[in-house]
Amino acid sequence: MPIGEFSLIEQCFVSKAMHQHKHTVITNGDDASVHNLPSNHELVVSTDTAVQGVHWPHDFPLEKAADRAVCASLSDLAAMGADACWAWVSVIAEHKEALQSMGQGVTNALNRYEVELSGGDTVHAALNSLNITVAGILDKGTAMQRNKANIGDKVWFLGQAGLAALGLQQWLNGEKDGEFISHFSDVFPKIQQGRVLRELGVRCCIDVSDGIIQDANHIAKASNVLMELDVEEFPNWQSLCEELGTDKAMQVMLSGGEDYGLLFTAPTDMEGLDALATCVGVSLQGSGVKVQYKGEDVQLVKSGYDHFAV
Amino acid sequence: MPIGEFSLIEQCFVSKAMHQHKHTVITNGDDASVHNLPSNHELVVSTDTAVQGVHWPHDFPLEKAADRAVCASLSDLAAMGADACWAWVSVIAEHKEALQSMGQGVTNALNRYEVELSGGDTVHAALNSLNITVAGILDKGTAMQRNKANIGDKVWFLGQAGLAALGLQQWLNGEKDGEFISHFSDVFPKIQQGRVLRELGVRCCIDVSDGIIQDANHIAKASNVLMELDVEEFPNWQSLCEELGTDKAMQVMLSGGEDYGLLFTAPTDMEGLDALATCVGVSLQGSGVKVQYKGEDVQLVKSGYDHFAV
Numbered sequence: 001m002p003i004g005e006f007s008l009i010e011q012c013f014v015s016k017a018m019h020q021h022k023h024t025v026i027t028n029g030d031d032a033s034v035h036n037l038p039s040n041h042e043l044v045v046s047t048d049t050a051v052q053g054v055h056w057p058h059d060f061p062l063e064k065a066a067d068r069a070v071c072a073s074l075s076d077l078a079a080m081g082a083d084a085c086w087a088w089v090s091v092i093a094e095h096k097e098a099l100q101s102m103g104q105g106v107t108n109a110l111n112r113y114e115v116e117l118s119g120g121d122t123v124h125a126a127l128n129s130l131n132i133t134v135a136g137i138l139d140k141g142t143a144m145q146r147n148k149a150n151i152g153d154k155v156w157f158l159g160q161a162g163l164a165a166l167g168l169q170q171w172l173n174g175e176k177d178g179e180f181i182s183h184f185s186d187v188f189p190k191i192q193q194g195r196v197l198r199e200l201g202v203r204c205c206i207d208v209s210d211g212i213i214q215d216a217n218h219i220a221k222a223s224n225v226l227m228e229l230d231v232e233e234f235p236n237w238q239s240l241c242e243e244l245g246t247d248k249a250m251q252v253m254l255s256g257g258e259d260y261g262l263l264f265t266a267p268t269d270m271e272g273l274d275a276l277a278t279c280v281g282v283s284l285q286g287s288g289v290k291v292q293y294k295g296e297d298v299q300l301v302k303s304g305y306d307h308f309a310v
Numbered sequence: 311m312p313i314g315e316f317s318l319i320e321q322c323f324v325s326k327a328m329h330q331h332k333h334t335v336i337t338n339g340d341d342a343s344v345h346n347l348p349s350n351h352e353l354v355v356s357t358d359t360a361v362q363g364v365h366w367p368h369d370f371p372l373e374k375a376a377d378r379a380v381c382a383s384l385s386d387l388a389a390m391g392a393d394a395c396w397a398w399v400s401v402i403a404e405h406k407e408a409l410q411s412m413g414q415g416v417t418n419a420l421n422r423y424e425v426e427l428s429g430g431d432t433v434h435a436a437l438n439s440l441n442i443t444v445a446g447i448l449d450k451g452t453a454m455q456r457n458k459a460n461i462g463d464k465v466w467f468l469g470q471a472g473l474a475a476l477g478l479q480q481w482l483n484g485e486k487d488g489e490f491i492s493h494f495s496d497v498f499p500k501i502q503q504g505r506v507l508r509e510l511g512v513r514c515c516i517d518v519s520d521g522i523i524q525d526a527n528h529i530a531k532a533s534n535v536l537m538e539l540d541v542e543e544f545p546n547w548q549s550l551c552e553e554l555g556t557d558k559a560m561q562v563m564l565s566g567g568e569d570y571g572l573l574f575t576a577p578t579d580m581e582g583l584d585a586l587a588t589c590v591g592v593s594l595q596g597s598g599v600k601v602q603y604k605g606e607d608v609q610l611v612k613s614g615y616d617h618f619a620v
Contacts, residue, residue: 025352026453029532031389031517032356032446034453037347042335045428046342047398047443051435079341088357090441118355123439125361131400131431131441133357136342143336143344207341222339 012103066105081198082136149223165256226286322413376415391508392446459533475566536596
């Protein structure tokens with residue numbers, strides 16, 4: 001018996017999604033989903049597209065790629081300090097098997113983070129890709145933003161930098177497992193940590209998806225400050241150096257962007273941050289990003305991935 | 311000077327989007343957008359993906375295709391009776407010119423319906439496509455749903471059926487303009503009308519995107535009723551017949567699905583509907599969809615587009 005589109009969606013996605021959020025009124029299956037928001041809360045929404053051959057290699061397992069894509073989107077909610085509640089997932093798939101693998105990866109990630117699959121779409125076309133829209137909630141007026149860094153703030157980093165980029169490079173060079181590759185395969189959105197930072201009073205945060213320099217530059221530009229970072233303060237600098245030597249480690253750590261750590265700033269007297277993150281620099285009067293290594297300015301070459309670069 | 315990704319997004323999308331919604335706190339440009347919801351309201355969200363070569367022909371203008379994609383998504387909000395507020399738009403583009411054309415189409419549609427562009431993503435890859443997530447609001451507990459048809463309800467249709475499908479067919483046959491083609495090119499989401507229906511008390515509605523039969527069947531299944539429709543009652547039946555003859559007109563009208571009309575049910579004594587829509591049938595005890603023509607049952611052959619059909 002032929003399996004139609006609606007049965008496939010049911011089989012690959014809906015039947016595997018385990019969570020319904022307590023603030024959901026109507027979910028997956030009508031023209032749209034309907035949700036309540038508790039009073040004194042705000043809605044936080046982000047969307048991302050991930051494409052085979054662009055965001056993951058052609059020979060990388062689709063199930064893992066879809067899982068990553070969901071986690072990368074959840075990382076945007078983490079950067080705002082939101083609780084993740086809902087996801088709407090659209091998949092373009094080359095064939096049914098690809099749809100099934102991506103459905104498995106999507107629902108694995110959503111179930112792991114107890115996020116509801118609230119709706120979606122599937123299309124059959126000559127490219128495997130996913131669009132993930134995620135929404136969360138937070139207390140009114142508390143969202144962490146890019147434009148809230150103040151002069152004199154300390155700059156903090158929560159997570160690891162460059163390990164996923166190195167893992168991806170290794171995969172492209174023919175290695176198929178190992179420590180660094182698992183850093184690329186397994187994305188851990190810092191949802192819980194983002195919430196804690198927000199509750200501690202942090203107001204300026206970004207998730208590092210495009211590379212430390214590029215994302216630090218987003219804060220610098222939005223907040224009108226100079227972000228001064230010290231390479232050696234990053235938590236995994238030593239291990240990267242041992243693996244790659246100083247020059248390559250610097251390149252991978254500053255420009256590799258797939259680790260989804262949180263870069264944030266906070267007043268010098270804010271307490272409780274040491275247990276969560278590492279101080280990697282300071283926010284100063286000026287503009288742009290300055291990176292130092294052993295007291296000298298590092299010459300920055302490549303600042304992250306740029307779609308449509310010419 | 312090279313134009314980077316962020317400048318391109320600014321140039322093609324952000325600078326052209328004209329509306330900021332009064333309930334928006336943070337829009338386009340942070341990791342996520344943040345929104346307030348007025349009390350006693352609910353959030354309504356829908357997502358759709360449109361792909362070149364699947365949802366529009368390869369030689370159809372990209373700007374118009376992107377405009378259509380936004381309008382098709384807004385039609386889902388119309389079917390719930392929601393006010394459209396926000397959109398998040400992700401675009402995969404083969405090259406910069408394609409991105410620019412799609413950006414123009416997206417912002418044309420959003421500006422026309424006064425919907426805010428709240429966020430998005432762009433990817434450079436070998437396929438032109440758009441994912442549109444839209445959100446709106448409505449009074450708590452008033453969303454129109456597929457599962458609210460009652461036995462004895464009248465079935466109503468607001469819009470036109472089959473004209474866009476015929477226009478698409480003509481385009482594929484080499485015609486590049488004409489009345490029917492404009493029905494395919496220009497999608498009019500029935501947002502205002504959906505809101506009025508909801509305020510009149512209508513509780514069961516769907517937008518016809520996959521063909522009358524397929525979408526009527528969604529109501530039948532969700533509400534556990536038989537939807538009995540009379541072909542001759544549809545508002546544009548006569549003009550389709552004159553153009554195509556009875557058999558082909560029936561096929562196009564019942565299975566063509568690109569017109570984005572609203573199919574809804576209401577108790578027989580509900581007033582005010584005649585001015586907005588046409589009564590095309592009745593909801594009865596039973597299951598599925600029965601279509602009649604001059605008192606005889608029509609044999610249904612094809613029931614709408616099915617991605618991944620085998």
